[in-house]
Amino acid sequence: MMFLLSKTLGVLIIPPGIFLVLLLLSIFLLIKKRKKLATFLLSLTAFLLYLLSTEVGKNFILLPLENSYPYPDLNRINCEAIVVLGGGEIPHSPAENFWASVDPKVSKRLYEAFKLWRKVKKPIVVSGGSVFRSAESEAVAMKRFLTTLGVPSEFVIEEGKSRNTLENAIFTGELLHRNGIEKICLVTSAFHMPRSVRIFEAAGFNVIPVPSDYRVYRTPYSWYSFMPMPSYLRDSLWGVREYVGILYFELLQKERLLKWRAREDSNLQPTD
Incomplete structure (x- = not known):
């Protein structure tokens, strides 16, 4: 039971699950006429999705993890x-x-x-x-x-x-x-x-x-590094999962x- 509960909560608080939660919350706020807060949450969700989908965002998340121990x-x-x-x-x-x-x-x-x-x-x-x-x-x-x-x-x-x-x-x-x-x-x-x-x-x-x-490309950035790609988003999400996992383990x-x-x-x- 605890295993299933931890997996379910993990899906909701770790991207992409948290993005769905934010989108649903934004819809709820729009229904309740809370337009400013809904706009903020939608903008935040869009920005995070873009950032995590780029090589720059992926490297920001993964590089500290990958550099923790040398080969x-x-x-x-x-x-x-x-x-x-x-x-x-x-x-x-x-x-x-x-x-x-x-x-x-x-x-x-x-x-x-x-x-x-x-x-x-x-x-x-x-x-x-x-x-x-x-x-x-x-x-x-x-x-x-x-x-x-x-x-x-x-x-x-x-x-x-x-x-x-x-x-x-x-x-x-x-x-x-x-x-x-x-x-x-x-x-x-x-x-x-x-x-x-x-x-x-x-x-x-x-x-x-x-x-x-x-997963990190150890080469100089180019214009392509700022283009959103599915593989970059996948790698970023794995990295976010690790940070949450470390915190979960310690606590x-x-x-x-x-x-x-x-x-x-x-x-x-x-x-x-």
Whole structure:
């Protein structure tokens, strides 16, 4: 119930849901003859939609997130396991024989994990469950992707219960902590890394960030940078979602995770 409630509230307060709320509120205000306030809300909505749909707006949102952790030298990394976070799937894709296939951003994370695995030859935990519609967990599709690239199946550990980043950390912790694994290479999208590191560190992991799926164009702006594009809006919305997610974790989820970690640590203590 809490999961569905958080998802529903998230849809309403994070763009584009908040834009629909503002538009409906503006219509209500117009009906109530509050023309000035309605005009202000409509103008604000239009401005935010335009700004977030441009490269300039996208970079303003995403650059601080993507620059939080530098891309590491893969030749110098030393970790006990690689953890790759899911981020969406395409259920029953014809290209995957009617089974789920991974979202494009997840495929970039998996390829980054594959590059890293070739260097360190450590177990890879693929973390992602089935949120609503898929017949199989995202972890199954992620494992299939990695084995297709050439990773032996015995190196890939499925964590197929998690529905969000907090659960990624909890269920991965249950798999790895019992085997004494604490130092992990965490692979996810660069814009998702700040929130993910916070959560996994709170779950008791020593995290080495390995960002992937960079979205910011690191080139000079041109006139085209000020043109609204659907892809820029999509990337901006992902960024806004991360800022809200970080705030949500710090205010409402962190204490829960620390309590789970304390219970987990006590369960791992040797008994006389």
